[in-house]
Amino acid sequence: MQKPLTFLVPLAIVAALALPASAQETATADPKTVVATVGETEITIGHMIVAWASLPEQYQNLPDDVLFKGILDQLVQQTALMQQFDGTLPARVDLQIENERRSLVAGEAVNGIMEKPLDEAEVQAAYQADFGSAEQAPEYNASHILVETEEEALALAEELAGGADFAALAREKSTGPSGPNGGQLGWFGDGAMVPEFEAAVKSMDAGAVSAPVKTQFGWHIVKLNETRMQEAPALEEVREQIELQLRQLRAQKVIEEITGLADVDRSAAEGVNPSVIKQITALE
Structure with a gap:
C-alpha cells in the first residue's frame, strides 16, 4: 500500500x-x-x-x-x-478515522485527569521522598593536563614541583579540549570520569597535584581544586518535574481503574495469529 x-x-x-x-x-x-x-x-x-x-x-x-x-x-x-x-473509500480509511477519533477523545480524557489541581501536601511529600532523604554525594572540581606519553607527564610533574603554573602549562602542553581553558574540568560527581581518573581525584586533598595517571585517553597530571557536598535542589527548582510525575502517576492510576471497570471481553482474540496485524492488503 x-x-x-x-x-x-x-x-x-x-x-x-x-x-x-x-x-x-x-x-x-x-x-x-x-x-x-x-x-x-x-x-x-x-x-x-x-x-x-x-x-x-x-x-x-x-x-x-x-x-x-x-x-x-x-x-x-x-x-x-x-x-x-x-x-468508495477503502476500509483502511474508515478504520483510520475511527482510530483517530478514539485517540483524540481518549487524549482529551487524559488531559482532563492531568489538569486537575494537585494537593500541595502531595507535592511536598513527593519532594521529600525524592530529595529530602537523599544522601549528599561529593562533587569535585579538578583540572588536568593531558599528554600522550608517560615521559611527557613525568617532565610536567617536575616542572610543577619546581613551581610552574598549572594553568599556564595546561594551555601550553595539554592535548585535551580543556587545555585552552587552563585544564579546568569544572564540577563533576561520581561516575562522570573514567575509573582511573576518578580514583586519582578521590585520593587527593584540595590543592594537591597528582603523579602521572594513565587512562584510555593518555597520561594525565591532575590538580584537585576543591570539593563540596552536592546539595539537594530547592523544591521550586524541581517543582515542575515533580508535578508532572505526580500527574502522570495519577493519570495512569485512573486509566487502570476505568479500564478495570469497563465491560471488556478479549476472548475473541484468543487463537488469532498475531501476524494478521501486518496484513495491510486485507483492507484494500
Missing part, C-alpha cells in the same frame, strides 16, 4: 518559501472566522490552527505569512480533491 500523500510540505510550504516575509502583528484568533470556501464547504481559522499544530516543529517556526498561505493552500487543495472523489 502506498503511503498517504502529504500535501503541505512538498506543495504548499516549499512553494511559499519563495515569498518575502513581512512583519505581522499578533491578532486575536476567532476559530469560527471563515477564510475561504470551496463550493459550499467553509475553511475556518480553527481548521488552520489545528493544521498548524500538527506540523513538525521545523515547519511551525516558519514566518507567519508563509505558514498562513501554505496551510490555506493545503486545506483548499484537500477540500477540492475530497469534493471530486466519487469512489
